[in-house]
Amino acid sequence: MAAKVLVIGLTDIGRRTCAALADRNVEVLHVANPSDAQLRELLTDDIAGVAVMLHNDIEALRYSLTIEHIKPSIRLFVAIFDRSVRHEMERSIPNCTIASPAYIAGSSIIASALLDHDAIRRTGPAANLSWESVDVAEGLVTVSRFSIPAKWRMQKVSALISGQLRAYDFASRALLMGLLALLTMLISDALILSKDMSIAKAFYSAAAVIAGVTAPETPHAGWQFVQSGSFMLLTIIFIAMFGAGVVNHILNGRRVGIVGRRVIPRKYHVVIVGLGQVGIRLCKELKLLQIPVVAIEQNENARGVLLARDLNVPVIIGNASDIRTLQRAKVGSAKALLAMASHEEDNISVAVAARTKFPKTVIILRAGTNDAIEETRSLFSIGQVSDVNGLTAAFVAQSLLDKSPNVIIPKGPTVAAVTTDSKVLLQANPGRCFCN
Numbered sequence: 001m002a003a004k005v006l007v008i009g010l011t012d013i014g015r016r017t018c019a020a021l022a023d024r025n026v027e028v029l030h031v032a033n034p035s036d037a038q039l040r041e042l043l044t045d046d047i048a049g050v051a052v053m054l055h056n057d058i059e060a061l062r063y064s065l066t067i068e069h070i071k072p073s074i075r076l077f078v079a080i081f082d083r084s085v086r087h088e089m090e091r092s093i094p095n096c097t098i099a100s101p102a103y104i105a106g107s108s109i110i111a112s113a114l115l116d117h118d119a120i121r122r123t124g125p126a127a128n129l130s131w132e133s134v135d136v137a138e139g140l141v142t143v144s145r146f147s148i149p150a151k152w153r154m155q156k157v158s159a160l161i162s163g164q165l166r167a168y169d170f171a172s173r174a175l176l177m178g179l180l181a182l183l184t185m186l187i188s189d190a191l192i193l194s195k196d197m198s199i200a201k202a203f204y205s206a207a208a209v210i211a212g213v214t215a216p217e218t219p220h221a222g223w224q225f226v227q228s229g230s231f232m233l234l235t236i237i238f239i240a241m242f243g244a245g246v247v248n249h250i251l252n253g254r255r256v257g258i259v260g261r262r263v264i265p266r267k268y269h270v271v272i273v274g275l276g277q278v279g280i281r282l283c284k285e286l287k288l289l290q291i292p293v294v295a296i297e298q299n300e301n302a303r304g305v306l307l308a309r310d311l312n313v314p315v316i317i318g319n320a321s322d323i324r325t326l327q328r329a330k331v332g333s334a335k336a337l338l339a340m341a342s343h344e345e346d347n348i349s350v351a352v353a354a355r356t357k358f359p360k361t362v363i364i365l366r367a368g369t370n371d372a373i374e375e376t377r378s379l380f381s382i383g384q385v386s387d388v389n390g391l392t393a394a395f396v397a398q399s400l401l402d403k404s405p406n407v408i409i410p411k412g413p414t415v416a417a418v419t420t421d422s423k424v425l426l427q428a429n430p431g432r433c434f435c436n
Contacts, residue, residue, distance in 0.1 A: 275304025
């Protein structure tokens with residue numbers, strides 16, 4: 001392409017997109033947040049493509065609609081996270097390529113965590129899910145149909161059962177202890193009373209003691225006075241424990257269940273740290289693959305917490321670099337730990353903590369926004385690194401210069417873009433420009 005490309009956004013992905021295009025000898029105009037008048041001046045006849053690389057979806061939508069109005073049918077790539085915004089853009093701008101970094105990098109992250117393949121991607125409509133694996137070796141592409149192993153489905157059931165009625169923090173432990181103690185007293189008191197009355201009446205009298213509704217009939221033996229009185233006093237303690245646990249569970253938004261589908265599995269699961277766009281995308285894809293997921297998020301008000309609840313993904317609120325938080329998520333028996341927070345320093349901290357305590361766990365961390373990441377990886381060997389921004393930049397460059405690739409795969413210092421006709425285009429892992 002001899003014409004120029006306009007890149008909007010001084011984000012890290014924007015800088016790396018600019019560098020990826022420059023590496024392919026494309027002249028790039030890189031601007032931050034141009035006004036409508038500036039856009040009209042920038043969109044000259046020699047501008048053949050535009051990449052809108054912003055973190056704000058609504059702002060990206062506004063720029064895209066303005067660009068389409070100024071220069072209809074221009075080749076356009078927009079990084080969009082929100083699904084509703086993406087659908088609106090697809091309806092309004094048919095010539096626009098829309099993808100999020102989560103979508104672009106997710107296929108290789110999941111494959112690295114679970115499979116001996118370079119990437120796994122979903123094909124077909126949502127009503128009839130199908131999958132295929134993609135591998136690249138010596139410039140050749142191998143695409144194979146992938147079926148979810150029966151073992152994974154059995155492990156999902158086993159993991160769900162193993163998490164039922166298990167405490168995950170102090171409040172849930174108080175709730176379960178209180179409930180167990182009350183049930184124990186109810187049963188034992190009913191058994192004692194059943195010697196002198198019918199089972200139904202014994203159960204009623206024992207339940208009356210537990211509920212504090214009425215006093216039971218006068219015991220016939222002296223030791224029964226002590227037993228009944230002790231149970232009444234203990235009931236006060238255990239009801240308080242049970243009630244406090246229930247209240248805490250409700251007030252915390254029921255992010256983790258004690259029974260049901262939102263329990264923390266004890267095995268065969270994947271732990272995801274960070275519920276940003278990448279984390280939520282991975283939660284959804286893993287659930288579709290029948291893999292149980294546990295999420296850890298430090299900000300309880302993050303939008304991803306609500307989205308995870310809709311997906312029935314248990315969410316632990318806490319600092320994932322704390323060993324105790326990782327132990328609550330059962331990282332030691334997990335299939336993999338995916339550190340996908342927005343700040344790579346946090347991901348490195350999580351990976352180092354996990355590697356120290358759980359040396360055999362598969363760890364994949366999101367990184368690439370800091371030039372020091374390669375040095376960090378070589379020094380500590382803390383896990384596999386997924387350069388989400390670099391993969392996104394390579395995807396954008398290929399989409400603007402030719403057709404959008406089917407999948408982007410990291411291959412050491414290079415990035416492999418696999419086209420729709422199964423060709424491989426190798427390019428250097430994009431750096432970042434400093435043109436602004």
